[in-house]
Amino acid sequence: MKPPTLDELLRFAVARSLFAPTTLSAAIARLGFVQADPIRAPARAQDLTLRHRVSDYRAGDLERRYPALAVEEDFFVNYGFVPRALHALMHPRQARTAWTPARWRQAREVQDFVRERGVAHPREVDAAFAHGKTKNWFGGTSNASTQLLDGMHYRGLLRVARREGGVRLYAAHDAHARTPADPAIALDALVDVAVGSYAPLPASTLSQFVTWIGSAAAPQWREHRRAALARARARLPSAEVDGQRWYWPAGENPASKRHAAPDAVRLLAPFDPVVWDRRRFEAFWGWAYRFEAYTPAARRVRGYYALPLLWRDQVIGWGNLALEPTGRLRAELGYVQGRAPREHAFRTALDEELARVEAFLTRRAAAAGPASC
Numbered sequence: 001m002k003p004p005t006l007d008e009l010l011r012f013a014v015a016r017s018l019f020a021p022t023t024l025s026a027a028i029a030r031l032g033f034v035q036a037d038p039i040r041a042p043a044r045a046q047d048l049t050l051r052h053r054v055s056d057y058r059a060g061d062l063e064r065r066y067p068a069l070a071v072e073e074d075f076f077v078n079y080g081f082v083p084r085a086l087h088a089l090m091h092p093r094q095a096r097t098a099w100t101p102a103r104w105r106q107a108r109e110v111q112d113f114v115r116e117r118g119v120a121h122p123r124e125v126d127a128a129f130a131h132g133k134t135k136n137w138f139g140g141t142s143n144a145s146t147q148l149l150d151g152m153h154y155r156g157l158l159r160v161a162r163r164e165g166g167v168r169l170y171a172a173h174d175a176h177a178r179t180p181a182d183p184a185i186a187l188d189a190l191v192d193v194a195v196g197s198y199a200p201l202p203a204s205t206l207s208q209f210v211t212w213i214g215s216a217a218a219p220q221w222r223e224h225r226r227a228a229l230a231r232a233r234a235r236l237p238s239a240e241v242d243g244q245r246w247y248w249p250a251g252e253n254p255a256s257k258r259h260a261a262p263d264a265v266r267l268l269a270p271f272d273p274v275v276w277d278r279r280r281f282e283a284f285w286g287w288a289y290r291f292e293a294y295t296p297a298a299r300r301v302r303g304y305y306a307l308p309l310l311w312r313d314q315v316i317g318w319g320n321l322a323l324e325p326t327g328r329l330r331a332e333l334g335y336v337q338g339r340a341p342r343e344h345a346f347r348t349a350l351d352e353e354l355a356r357v358e359a360f361l362t363r364r365a366a367a368a369g370p371a372s373c
Helices: 006-017 024-031 045-050 061-068 084-089 101-117 122-129 144-155 183-198 203-217 219-235 278-285 344-362
Strands: 071-075 079-083 133-135 141-143 158-164 167-172 238-241 244-247 265-267 307-311 314-323 329-335
Touching (some): 024 045, 024 061, 024 079, 061 158, 071 084, 071 158, 079 084, 084 183, 101 167, 122 144, 141 144, 144 167, 203 244, 203 278, 278 314, 314 344, 329 344
Antiparallel strands (some): 133 141, 238 244, 265 307, 307 314, 314 329
C-alpha cells in the first residue's frame, strides 16, 4: 500500500476520533479511555470530550450515569474513565511504592469499614480513623485519609462507586484476589487501547505510551516494556511520512477517501484525543498549542482554558468560554492567522457550535428518569 501523506494522516486522525454520536457506553468503549480533569471552564474535560461523541450529551451526564455504566475511574495513560474490561487488565496492580506492614493494616481496616457501609464518603473515613494530616504532592497539607484512599484506589482495594459534587465516594473492591494476566498478552492489549484512542501516532508517542503503561498503568510489568514496544512496532501498520514513522491500528486505512471533514466547527477539550499529542498537533497544524491553566496569568498567550477551535479538519484558533449568570454563553475567540475565515459557511458553523455548547451547559438531564447508557 502506498504510504499516506501527512494531510491524509491528519484527515484520518480527525475522522476516526470524531465519529458519529452514539450512546454514552458505546462512545467510551470506542474511545477506550476518556481523560478526566476537574477544572470547569466551562465544563470538565471529560464532558467536553464526550459531548462531540454522545447523542444529546449534557455537562455532568457521565457523573450522573456512572453508577449504571460498566466503566471505572482509574489510571491509564492519565487519570480518567476506562471500560471495566480494560480496568481488569491492569489489576492486580503492584504500586512502585511499597507499603509497610503498618500501612497495609490501615488499608485493610479502612477497606472493612467501607465494605460494611457499602459506599463511604472520604469525610466518613477521616472521622472514623483520624489519620491526621500529611504533606501532599504540592508541598501543602491534606488529610492523611485522602492519601490512603487514593493509594487504596490505585492498588484496587477500593473502586469509585459514584461522585457527589465532584468528590469520589468509594466501595470495597479487591482486585488483588484476581489471577494475574499474562504480562505479554495484557501489555499488548493495553498498548492497542492507547493506539486506538490516539492514532495515528508518531513513533515517539508510541514509545511514550508504552513507557507510561509499564510504569503507571501496570507497574508490575515495567521490566517488560522494551519487549512490548518491540512487539507493537512489529505488529502495527506503519509508514515513514516526512521523515517520521507513524503507527495506527490494524485494519484501518489512513489514505481512505472516506475521511472527508464536514463543514463543522468544534471547540475541543484541551485533552481531546484529536489534540492531545502536542508533537502531532504541531506536525499537523503548524503552530504550538499549550494548556495554560497552571501558567501564571501574565505569561498566558491564549487564556486560562483555551479550547482548540477545529474548522473542518484544521485547528485554526482557540476559544475561552464562560456561562454568564443569565445563562448566555460568552465566547472570546482567537485565530492563528489573526482573524476568522471570511467564508459564510464558517460563520454559520461557528454559530451552530456556540449554540450547541450553550445547550450542553444549560439544559439539565432528567436525573430521575431513564437515561440511555
